[in-house]
Amino acid sequence: MFQNLLTDIGEIFQGLVDQLGVMNGSWQNYVMLAVSFILFYLAIVKKFEPLLLLPIAFGMFIVNIPGAYDVVWGKYADGAAHIYENVEKPGLLWYLFFGVEKVIYPPLIFLGIGAMTDFGPLISNPKSMLIGAAAQLGIFVALFLAILLGFDLAAACSIAIIGGADGPTAIYVTQTLSKFTEQELLSAIAIAAYSYMALIPIIQKPLMRLIVPKKERAIKMKQLRPVTKLEKVVFPILVTLVVGLLLPDAMPLLGMLMLGNLLKESGVTERLSTQAQNGLMNTITIFLGICVGSKAYGEVFLSLSTLKIIALGLFAFVFGTIGGLLMGRLMCKLSGGKINPLIGSAGVSAVPMAARISEDVGREEDPSNHLLMHAMGPNVAGVIGSAIAAGFLISLF
16 A cells, blocks of 8 residues: 555656746747847847837747746647637737737737827928838838748738738738738748847848948038928828728728827827827737737757748848838939938938937937927828828738
């Protein structure tokens, strides 16, 4: 009897040991844990887009803790990870991911962005739209490169949208087109998009100094004209109507962006505008970030395909910046030196960081030169441009 008792105790302890997370981890899990620590560092110490990177890093961190995946995400019926419909026992993140799976979160993020955005600089200087359009060059460069590297058209479109420098747009396009491709793309694309947004100062500044001559970097631009309330109210309605008639597939993103802006500019829905800017925006950002990070499960994420996506995303971002800067230089020549080409880099959409980089580089040449408001025109034009580009890519299917 005593021997049987010892055997039973031994089996119990062996079972407990077998269930320890540390006994069930793979090298891929530990690599992704290291990556999550790097993102924690960038978010907390370097303050690179912490509102985005911190939730993403934590989602990546928690699912790659050995043994935690089945608990926080869900146990899959056949062991095939990251298939939303194939979960036998859903976890918390499975339920939160519903908003990503059904592309609910990205348009709600755009609602908040619209409520926080001032389109005044763009209305005051409509030529800024040309820069926003030119900055979408990266999307189409990456599209052709992705096809050349063997990705199918749906995957190539999803990868290309990283060049729009807009995380919610990248997630929206990827999930919308996911039914047309068998590849698992979301985690790599979303992490690449948000990471490059966070690394804007590192990526853009060298390109700006390389492409824009010192003399043109020092150009001072005259103050923008005041914009009336009527213009600000009519603008979101008019843009929604025109784009909706030409490209209905852009409406989920662009429509919500313009609704948020109309709530702000109408002056009669302050409570709704405040909620969209604060409570709703913050909540959805947390959910979206942790869900995206939770898809970066080591055994699925670490692949040659992921490395290609990250490289193509960098190409897309670089060529988007180059496209905006070249258009800025062209407009500088055509205006007789009245436009500082540095504002062209802000056309990549990442609001308002890209505009701040234009300001920073301009002040390096002349501390009294203030380009921020001028750069905000191309910056918000880039947001509109990326939403239109997303609608165009989706319309292909």
